[in-house]
Amino acid sequence: MSTPVKVAVTGAAGQIGYSLLFRIASGELLGKDTPVELRLLEIAPALKTLEGVVMELDDCAFPTLAKVEIGDDPNVIFDGASVALLVGARPRSKGMERGDLLEANGAIFTAQGKALNDHAADDIRVTVTGNPANTNALIAMSNAPDIGSERFSALTRLDHNRAVAQLAAKVGAPVSEVTHMTIWGNHSATQYPDLFHARVGGRNAAEAVGDQAWIEDTFIPTVAKRGAAIIEARGSSSAASAASATIDHTRDWLRGSAQGDWVSMAVRSDGSYGVAEGLMSSFPVTTTAGGGHEIVQGLEIDDFSRGKIDASVAELSDERDAVTQLGLIG
Numbered sequence: 660m661s662t663p664v665k666v667a668v669t670g671a672a673g674q675i676g677y678s679l680l681f682r683i684a685s686g687e688l689l690g691k692d693t694p695v696e697l698r699l700l701e702i703a704p705a706l707k708t709l710e711g712v713v714m715e716l717d718d719c720a721f722p723t724l725a726k727v728e729i730g731d732d733p734n735v736i737f738d739g740a741s742v743a744l745l746v747g748a749r750p751r752s753k754g755m756e757r758g759d760l761l762e763a764n765g766a767i768f769t770a771q772g773k774a775l776n777d778h779a780a781d782d783i784r785v786t787v788t789g790n791p792a793n794t795n796a797l798i799a800m801s802n803a804p805d806i807g808s809e810r811f812s813a814l815t816r817l818d819h820n821r822a823v824a825q826l827a828a829k830v831g832a833p834v835s836e837v838t839h840m841t842i843w844g845n846h847s848a849t850q851y852p853d854l855f856h857a858r859v860g861g862r863n864a865a866e867a868v869g870d871q872a873w874i875e876d877t878f879i880p881t882v883a884k885r886g887a888a889i890i891e892a893r894g895s896s897s898a899a900s901a902a903s904a905t906i907d908h909t910r911d912w913l914r915g916s917a918q919g920d921w922v923s924m925a926v927r928s929d930g931s932y933g934v935a936e937g938l939m940s941s942f943p944v945t946t947t948a949g950g951g952h953e954i955v956q957g958l959e960i961d962d963f964s965r966g967k968i969d970a971s972v973a974e975l976s977d978e979r980d981a982v983t984q985l986g987l988i989g
């Protein structure tokens with residue numbers, strides 16, 4: 660077998676980690692022929708729990724799992740990593756304002772960005788799942804000047820998958836018939852899931868639905884507020900679906916998106932579609948095996964979509980201003 664690929668995961672003892680690690684270890688991220696070395700980062704108080712998770716990983720006897728390292732120092736854990744899945748983040752606690760959350764997570768993603776810069780492998784790809792995902796990715800990217808900005812991304816694939824499922828259910832089609840879905844903007848309630856470019860069974864999705872009121876009053880808010888609905892129903896936030904989307908996002912990035920289709924990923928804006936350059940915003944993106952990606956060009960954006968994209972991008976811009984004022988990015 661070839662040399663194991665080092666995959667770093669932060670927040671590894673958390674909810675998402677518990678779903679994610681076993682799938683990576685069993686070959687669902689890199690394929691059944693690629694051995695994996697898991698490098699798991701946690702804060703010191705969570706290392707004992709993480710040891711228990713590692714015992715379970717051992718007990719699965721996955722043929723693709725070559726080695727597991729755990730620790731609380733990103734400079735050690737990120738050493739030689741080719742993939743970094745940044746899941747661990749400080750959740751909002753009682754009495755915490757949005758600015759406090761940005762500041763607490765800012766400290767984490769500043770340190771992790773620097774550690775990636777200094778220790779990751781040359782072919783590193785970084786996926787940020789921990790919230791606020793887009794801005795955390797911006798902070799990590801800004802603190803890793805030696806790593807190309809195209810190697811950082813944030814997760815909007817869960818929103819994408821949610822949108823695919825809602826559309827398929829509405830029109831009574833299998834999810835496999837839904838293509839060209841796009842989430843624009845921020846992974847937050849302002850995100851814009853776009854049915855005007857999506858297709859179902861090859862047909863324009865908005866036309867197949869044929870109900871603008873459903874799109875505006877049901878589809879968009881259902882997708883955008885799905886995270887809150889899961890918390891309400893389950894008592895804790897999405898974990899298995901978030902782990903699954905983290906795999907989908909990173910697998911498609913490393914191995915290429917389906918021929919003729921695209922995926923949603925938050926990547927550094929190059930100014931496409933009027934999104935301010937430098938923001939980490941979700942776009943329709945094609946990926947090529949080996950880890951390249953390109954923002955799909957030339958889509959026509961009508962006034963309705965324009966307003967929705969601008970609103971979400973304005974929120975991203977406010978978040979960038981807030982973390983700039985905190986001195987977390989230059």
Ligand SMILES: NC(=O)C1=CN([C@@H]2O[C@H](COP(=O)(O)OP(=O)(O)OC[C@H]3O[C@@H](n4cnc5c(N)ncnc54)[C@H](O)[C@@H]3O)[C@@H](O)[C@H]2O)C=CC1
Binds near residue numbers: 674
């Ligand atoms: N982008 C998306 O679509 C989604 C994002 N999320 C976000 O993912 C994050 C993780 O969610 P869960 O696993 O449910 O949370 P969790 O609270 O169960 O686990 C988070 C883990 O991160 C660890 N952690 C905190 N600071 C750390 C640091 N500096 N270094 C390493 N580990 C650290 C904690 O000890 C904890 O074990 C949250 O921010 C959540 O809001 C959740 C669902 C979807």
Ligand SMILES: O=C([O-])CC(=O)C(=O)O
Binds near residue numbers: 817886887889896897
């Ligand atoms: O809403 C949350 O807190 C978790 C999340 O990001 C999601 O489920 O989309």
